[in-house]
Amino acid sequence: DIVMTQSPDSLAVFLGERATINCKSSQSVLYSSNNKNYLAWYQQKPGQPPKPLIYWASTRESGVPDRFSGSGSGTDFTLTISSLQAEDVAVYYCQQYYSTPLTFGGGTKVEIK
Amino acid sequence: QVQLQESGPGLVKPSETLSLTCGVSGYSISSGYYWGWVRQPPGKGLEWIGSIYQSGITYYNASLKSRLTISVDTFKNQFSLKLSSVTAADTAVYYCARHRGGSYYDHFDYWGQGALVTVSS
Numbered sequence: 001d002i003v004m005t006q007s008p009d010s011l012a013v014f015l016g017e018r019a020t021i022n023c024k025s026s027q028s029v030l031y032s033s034n035n036k037n038y039l040a041w042y043q044q045k046p047g048q049p050p051k052p053l054i055y056w057a058s059t060r061e062s063g064v065p066d067r068f069s070g071s072g073s074g075t076d077f078t079l080t081i082s083s084l085q086a087e088d089v090a091v092y093y094c095q096q097y098y099s100t101p102l103t104f105g106g107g108t109k110v111e112i113k
Numbered sequence: 114q115v116q117l118q119e120s121g122p123g124l125v126k127p128s129e130t131l132s133l134t135c136g137v138s139g140y141s142i143s144s145g146y147y148w149g150w151v152r153q154p155p156g157k158g159l160e161w162i163g164s165i166y167q168s169g170i171t172y173y174n175a176s177l178k179s180r181l182t183i184s185v186d187t188f189k190n191q192f193s194l195k196l197s198s199v200t201a202a203d204t205a206v207y208y209c210a211r212h213r214g215g216s217y218y219d220h221f222d223y224w225g226q227g228a229l230v231t232v233s234s
Contacts, residue, residue, distance in 0.1 A: 040220035049208050049224035050151075050159065061222070093159055097218050101174040102149075102161040 002026050002096050006105035012113040019081040021108045023094035028074045031098065038098035041070055041079045044107075045090045053092075054079065086112065115139045117209050117225035125203075125232050131196040133228060135209030136189075143167050143187040147212040149221065150183065150194050152205040162207075164217040165192055172217050199232045206230075 003026040013019045029038045037057035042050035052061045054070035057077055067082045081088055089112060094105040121133035135148070142148065149164035163173040165183045173181050177196065185192040196203060206229050210221035 038218060049210075049227050050221070051224075052213075052220060052222050055213065055220045055222075095159075095220060097220055100161075100172055100217070101176070102164075102217075104159040104161070106158050 001101055002029065002099060002103050004094055004096055004103050004105035006092075006094060006108050008108060009106070010109040010111065012111045013081075013084045014113045015086065016083050017113075019084050019088070019110055021079040021092050021094075021110070023072075023077040023079070023105050025075045025077075025096055025098075029096045029098035030074050037073055037077070038096055039070075039072070039077050040095045040097065041068075042093045042095065043088075043090045044093065050093060081110070084110070084112070115211060115223045117211065117223060119207060119209050119225045119228035121228060121230070123229055123231060125199055125230060126234050127200055127232055128198055131194070131199050131203060131207075131230055131232070133194045133207055133209075133230070134191050135193070135225060136191045137211075138190070140211075141187075142185060142190050142192065145215055147215075147217040147219070148185070148192050149210050149212060149217070151208045151210055151221070151224075153208070153227075154202075154205045160205075162194065162196075164212060166217075201232050204230065204232045 007022045039057040041054040044050045058070045091107045116138045150162040180197045182195040206227040209225045211223040212219045213222040
């Protein structure tokens with residue numbers, strides 16, 4: 001199984017400041033035949049289902065604000081919120097879909113400082 | 114707009130079978146896509162349970178495979194989950210979701226609101 005490790009577990013950022021979340025996979029999720037990283041990011045607010053933000057490591061879902069960006073390749077990935085807004089308070093999860101079982105990171109809780 | 118809605122008992126006794134159904138609207142399951150189940154124990158992270166194609170092809174998490182059945186009913190435009198011999202460890206919010214592409218090797222782009230299932234006598 002591919003283990004997804006997120007860091008930090010939680011972080012507090014001032015409004016308008018940058019928030020950075022890291023995700024590391026135990027093996028590469030880069031598929032060489034199409035050069036795509038099989039990595040997604042989700043945002044989950046209390047009492048709600050996960051909301052997809054980013055797929056293929058760096059492609060934003062339709063309607064997702066451009067302050068959210070994804071980067072990285074192979075085993076190391078980053079979700080960046082360039083200017084934190086109050087509505088971004090949530091838990092963020094990475095997920096690999098390179099191989100089954102599909103696996104998620106443990107989550108990173110983002111709060112306002 | 115694709116919408117998914119989980120339904121089923123919210124309380125199941127230990128050793129019994131958990132059964133949930135996901136009704137899909139705004140899209141015909143028979144047109145394609147893979148459809149999956151994900152669960153989340155209270156206060157914890159997400160776990161993929163398994164996924165199914167409209168043809169009935171299934172992919173299960175090996176950790177649950179011996180107790181798990183996922184099926185699809187294209188006429189009713191729904192798919193279902195059955196998990197047998199449940200214990201308290203199966204208490205979770207169960208989500209149904211759609212894989213974005215034409216493969217289960219894709220992320221989930223549409224999710225149901227989730228159904229809390231508690232295993233308790």
